[in-house]
Amino acid sequence: MVEKVFEKWIHKTVEVYVDDMLVKSKEEEDHVDDLREIFEQMRKFNFKAHKIKSQIIAEFLDEFPLEEDEYVEDMMDVDEEHGNLKDLLTDRNSNRWEILVDGSSNGEGNGIGIVFISPEGARMAYSFRLEFASTNNETEYEAVVHALKSAIEMEVQEARVTSDSQLVIRQIEGKYCTNEPYLQKYKKLVMELAE
DSSP states (O other), X not given: XXXXXXXXXXXXXXXXXXXXXXXXXXXXXXXXXXXXXXXXXXHHTTOOXXXXXXXXXXXXXXXXXXXXXXXXXXHOOOEETTEEHHHHHHSOOTTOEEEEEEEEEETTEEEEEEEEEOTTOOEEEEEEEESSOOOXXXXXXXXXXXXXXXXXXXXXXXXXXXXXXXXXXXXXXXXXXXXXXXXXXXXXXXXXXXX
């Protein structure tokens, strides 16, 4: 069904994966219009956005910083399989940082986005372009690794990392097996950094 609904855009501005969809633009200035067009198509067919890409949030916040009275939570009004993504941020621990991560990989390159939210609600958004070839799963792990390394440098004592990659999260939790040797190395590094 996804192939039919987005047929006109697939391999042009949209790449479709098993549990993910990526909107890309040839020119940076066209990205907002391309996103708008895809979201309009999603609304037309009553699609729900089950995953919001923190890469998009990071790049958007970098280009269009929030006003003082706006919050990242307000941008995340999407339905999730197990509730609303905003709920992840409302169950706040007074000492816990929230870290949203995402990685994206395509023929043009690879990049990661990280949004740090302090216990007081201050937001810091970062995006990085990776200078090496990697699969989408490796890129998702890179986002988690970079977030954890940054959190350690910032001396964050308690944090919750949220990713849209079900595979990476389930492997880290031990719910999925990590069979690929290159992903086993990433998982080991993540576990070491998380200690």
